[in-house]
Amino acid sequence: MGVRDVSIEELLDTTKIEWINSTGPESDVVITSRVRLARNLKDVPFPHLLSRTQAEEVIDSVYRAFLTNPVLSKDARLYLMKDLSDTEKNLLVEMHFISPDLAKDDRGAVIISGDRRISIMINEEDHLRIQCIFSGLDPQGAYELASRVDDVLEEQLDFAFDERLGYLTACPTNVGTGIRVSVMMHLPVLTMLKQVDRMFSTMAQLGLVVRGLYGEGTESWGNLYQVSNQITLGKSEEDIIQNLLSVAGQIISSERQARRNLKGEDRLRLEDRISRSYGILTNSKLLSTQEAMGYISDVRLGVDMGIIKNLKPEEINNLFITAGPSYIQEVFKKTMTPLERDLNRANLLRQKLLR
């Protein structure tokens, strides 16, 4: 097996994470765009039927295949789930490098590229889940990169592909293109106006689905929602992306309109709420993740609406990560009681805001 990296220490350095430190299109509402492609090796049982040795062989062959492209794999790291602690795995989930499902099975692994834009999950539900994450509304950019990674891997690996059904996946819900495009949106005002639920229930009819912050079955914190496609068969990647883009475009304009209305009608109350949240973040002794996320969301809204002027959106992206349940424990390298976590979280957020 090639170089394996046990410590995830360097991933804590959020300045190296591309999507956190740049602002892509429509970044006042859209935080990130993600694309993942599900691929499987031909003639190898799907991961849930693999023995430990077979699983390691899959990891090895995928890693070797990726290393054949020196540009994409520059400074890439391979992390084996079995080498990581629960906190470390949770942190990878919070930073969106892996899914909660990958963290659950110690036969899995993940390759993370130097610029942190590419992560290749190995032995999740499928042998490979190639994922690319871009700042702002740019699913095309994310797809182009993911597709390039796919091309590189495909030169070395024989993927399960059927002329009629496309890429074959463990679950028939992903068969065909194997693509999932997700856009992470920050919708504080639509949430405030209780319009999100109604909007999301119509999305199912458009073949889209809304998920919480960390994926399937998780809740939405900090008014962050992930909108993604559900259908993978019978539509091209481009059409799937276009469909999502047009719906995202409508959500973005509703959120913006709602923000403008709110500013017009209730400017003082809005400024008060945002300033209070900033005040709490900079003065609290104890902050839980969920509570912190709520205030960070308000501050982000303040920045995006020009009410708070001394902060940049990138800095808020960083705060969302900092507030996560595992980040604190990794920074201090120890397991903490909920109280200790809340204390350290409040300290760290204050430091980052007042730096």
Next chain:
Amino acid sequence: MMCDECKKRPATVHITKIINGEKTLLHLCEQCAREKSIFDVSFNLEGEPFSMQKFLAGFFEPFMREFPEKSQPLSCDRCGLTFPRFSQIGRFGCSHCYEAFKGQLDPMLRRLHGKTYHVGKVPKRRGGKIRIKSEIERLKRELQEAVNAEEYERAAVLRDKIRELEQKLGRG
């Protein structure tokens, strides 16, 4: 606020689940949350807060009824997965299962995706023919759209492209 479950300890874990646009709120203390294995402070690594597989398994159940019980359940000769087992776990065992359960597949795919055939990326290595075929398919759909939109100039260009590719396919 007190815990919804034990009604004794203060609720510190607040869960909002959104499933298909329906929102449910749960307020639990950490202990009950852990016992309910919904939310282990951060992520639940052992339990299954919401299992997509289980959810899907329920979804696949109806396809089971579409063929009567045989003495031997239908199974994949490569990995040994039986169709009833697939209906339970919602995952195939290997890529060959798609061939083995072919007869059951189409109604399922239609319900999931509305379609039963792939349109989109084809591995480069599969080379020429499939790539050309799928390109023709794509152009044909585009042609239909152009005709529907009464954009006849664009339609003419597309038609020529399709002819060109079809000839190429015939030669190859």
